Amino acid sequence: MTNRSIEASPLFYARVAGFGLLLMAIFAMFSNFSVLEGLIIPDDAAATANNIIANELLFRSGFISFVIVLILDVLVAWALYVLLKPVNKNLAMLAAWFRLVYTAIFGVALSNLLNVLPLLSGANYFAVFTTDQLKLYAQVMLLVDAFNNGWLIGMVFFGVHLLVVGYLIIKSGGYIPRIIGIFLILASAGYVIDSLAHFLLSNYADYKTIFQLIVAVPGVIGELSLAFWLLIKGVKVQQRQ
Known part of the structure; x- marks a missing residue:
């Protein structure tokens, strides 16, 4: 079998998407929860700044993990487009674009964290708080808040991406199990509702x-089920073509 035939196989794209989704989950959980x-x-602000100063390597590792997630997002958007375009090419393209827009927004938001360590480079760990130091810590929190707000905006686009992907899966006639599509649509609603709630609810x-x-x-349930199905049962994708 030639390399060209392997790359043209739906199984190849299923494995790329499944492996990408699984790796993304691992790196994102590390960055989000551990860091x-x-x-x-x-x-x-003071406690946050001191935590970052005391755990600089962990903070840097979390940032790199997020960068890896961005790269994987692009790969997954490409692979899912190839897999879903037999169902509806235009909607598959739309889903890919929504994920890519989300990735771009998240990348811009992530750049705020890139500025945190240079800002803290002159700060002293657990030093007596001066007015200038408190202002510096406040600037750190502004950068963190800008990252979080940008991520929340991006999640609205990600939610729409999941909505379209879920719809395509349901309409695929068993190409991918419909139950996964249903969970992805529920997840899309959750992401959008949560993001809007952040901006609309003061409490x-x-x-x-x-x-x-x-x-x-x-x-x-939806995203991991899709990842594992593509990795383990993705061979069924070949039956579509």
């Missing part, structure tokens, strides 16, 4: 756990 959730303390923190469950449950 951002572990180091950033909401409404406490979002009071309902944070509820919104996290709305996002996490269908998102984890």
Whole structure:
């Protein structure tokens, strides 16, 4: 079998998409939970800055992991487009573009974190807080907030991407199990609702756990189910062509 025939096989793209989705989940969970959730303390700029200073390597690792996620997002958008275009080429292209727009927005948001360490380079760990130092810590929180806000905007586009992908899966006639498409549509609603709630509800923190469950449950089930199905059962994709 030639390299050209391997690359043209739907199984090849299924493996690329599945492996990409699985790796993204691993790197994103590391960056989000081990780094951002572990180091950033909401409404406490000094504690956040000191956590980052004391765990600089961890912070840098989280940033690199997010960059890897960006690269994988592009690969997954490409692979899913190839896999879903037999169902509806125009909608598959639309889904890919929404994911790429999300990736671009997330990349711009991520650049805010790139400026955090240079800003803290002159700060002293656990030093007596001066006015200038407090201002510097406040600037760090502004960068972190800008990253979070940009990510939230991007998640609206990502939610629409999942909506279109879920619809295509449902309409594929068993090309990919319809139940996965249903969970992806539920996940898309969760992402959009959570993002809008951040901007619309001044007391979002009071309902944070509820919104996290709305996002996490269908998102984890839908996206990981798609990843594992493409990796393990992706050979069935070949039956489409």
